[in-house]
Amino acid sequence: MGVDEVDVAVVGAGIAGLSAAHHLAAAGREVRVFEDADRVGGRMASSRVDGYLLDEGAETIAGAGYEATWELIRAVGVPPSEVPVVEPGFALWRRGRAHAHLGHPKGLLTGAGLSLRGRWAWLRFTAELATAWRGFDPDRPETAPSGDLTLRQYCDGSRGRQELLAAMLQPLSSHCFGWRPETSAVAPMVATLLSVGGAGARWMTYRDGMDTLARRLAERLTVQLGARVIGVREEPAGGGVRLEFGDGRVVRARQAVLAVPAPVALALQGDVAAEARPYLAASTYTPMLKVACLLDRPLPSPTRSPSYAMSVPVGESRVCTGVILDHLKAEGRAPEGRGLVSVFASPWISPELLAEPDGRIVETLCTEAERFLPGLRAATVRTLVHRFPLGLPQGAPAAVRERAAFLDRPTRAVEYAGDWVMLRPSSEGAVRSGKLAAGRVLAHAAGAGLLPAARGGAAAGGLPAAPGGAETAR
Template structure:
């Protein structure tokens, strides 16, 4: 039987793996426990039908917007090969008046229109300028001058096209958020930090590239389901049908509702925040095609936002073979349809056949003849899709952020209410440092000491 690790990490998504990596660099023995049969969490890539099928739609803004992620990419040498993290051409478009309007989210879009009228473009520029000057911190959204205003409140004073053709579809399509219910502060901070869509990148070898690179360096047990976590004076016990694991500390890198269920005796400030962190489910349909096709107007573009007044069930169409040529074999196509919040609510628990029938029929309007091109279909469901930042969660986060370090810590994009890989990676560094603080305050009987990694990669 192997010796008890210094730290047990529950969850082999990017957050858990990045936390484990940082702890291992500090000299800790770490074991990662993952309930599913593969690493990556919501950032998995299926290798099927000759394609790389990303289960989500992760893209990487520049290092200015995603500093923690790019530091980790460079530390692991993932950018050492030319083209390993390429730019996505035509990253974002908006559907309007029968076709996709390219250059959304880019300075060029302010000139070409991107589906917005001249007055709406001026209002968009005014909004972006205001956000850029607001001093928004994506890692501390509860400190935002926007307070607990909702996304709908944020855009109420701007042109209706900015609200209905851009901001609402962005919030719904990429975050799964309801603009009337979700807090503006995290969304606005993410928007301001991410910058122009003209500088968005992807991983050449699939969106699970970062997770796989981390897992290769760590002790990871897949198929290991943790059912309860208990903290005591002698450390942390993690119950499991595969056998109880004990460790000096633990990191719960799982969705907040799952963490709340696992760690029933969490201190009040933690418990309140965990319970306040709701999640938006996500539903995505990936279609392997016999040849490349795309929505009208974006033959080479990637993602098209579909406003709610254009379709109630479809929110985003991604042309994955345009994301990178390696996503599909030459001469074939790969396209995904992301359901809107309403479509997800209607279809999340429906049989696959109904999901395919409903979403494919809707997508025909945007990609005529699509059904005739389909060879294989993959349905991706995430009940805990993306953390939803409600005003209640923002209010509860202040006490959560002030809590002292403890034997049980947390990692995940919900920690800062920032639904993206940057939120996951930055939370991992924070969780690892808090664990190291705890271990330093309660040194092992062996006298071993741990220190935070210090290098040019320090966040």
């Protein structure tokens, strides 16, 4: 079997890999994307079942703080009308009932499940972000005033802070990121929230599914599906990159981007550079596990002020960390007169359930979710389980400590993309990382050797020109 030659190989057709490939192609490079699965999108994949539209991973994007995403949306011609605003808000289940306006400024007036002491702690936390965190760059969570403190450590010291953790920060981080407060740092969460304007930000979704952008990007690129890469190695003396595939095929590329979770990159590449290895090793992931419940009727909002999502604190349940009423999130997620609900496993139980049969997962999660959405079981006509063993970056303190050195490493023939690179557990983090990786690939080819990523480089919006003077899209 011969050796195929390519210019730039991108491993992974999730949104990070497709972002990198798009920017490299726009700069004049010949790019080929290799994807193990039979579809693009990765953790932004959607599926269509019996007239229902299921977002299997990511659920929304934000109107602010998602600049790299909106740049791609414009580039592929998705009209604004296809990215509608999610009008209902987030709710919190606490003390036997649902409370509207979780994380939204209106919650300071309505309570949002917090006592007066908790609301005062929320106000003080907001004031702290406006003063002590002033000038903080959300693209550099490792520079946060909180250092590598975990969410729990950050909230120690007062009963108000502890309530803020119990009734806001923990429910949001567990529901949205799969985090536990004793193992995840506060800096990445605050960076993510500050960048979009807070949990009460203007959230949006793709009318035709969260895989819309990935599909539109892939249409413009060369993507090989079902191509399982099992090994990646930099050749000596500038000989490029050797990629080995599960079917025995070998591809040699001038350069490569590994757009996969850090644990996968470590497993694929045996010769990870010493400058990169500590951060890759520290970039651990949390699993995400949810059940899609296809309903024969739409369930109502759990609160009088419409809420499409509801987070559940661990003090209320160690099984279900939250639910999303997808039929309230956007039109078209369920057929007319029907409903769709996603039930999320708590990070306290998801590692245990992940390898269990679908039947046990459904029974465990949906029985518990019935407490928070009465009538769920009776309305459910079909269920589907979506598992992501590598769900989202854990935001571990070790990753916060190691990230600065990772960003300052010299460029190499193999670069990396993924939400873990930005230490930002969101699709925007993945998109930004793809743009950053493209900038590093171009800088390496041009002989620059070093690209100060978050000090005016690709993460800040600029890409160096490709060799030969090709211009990049802006």
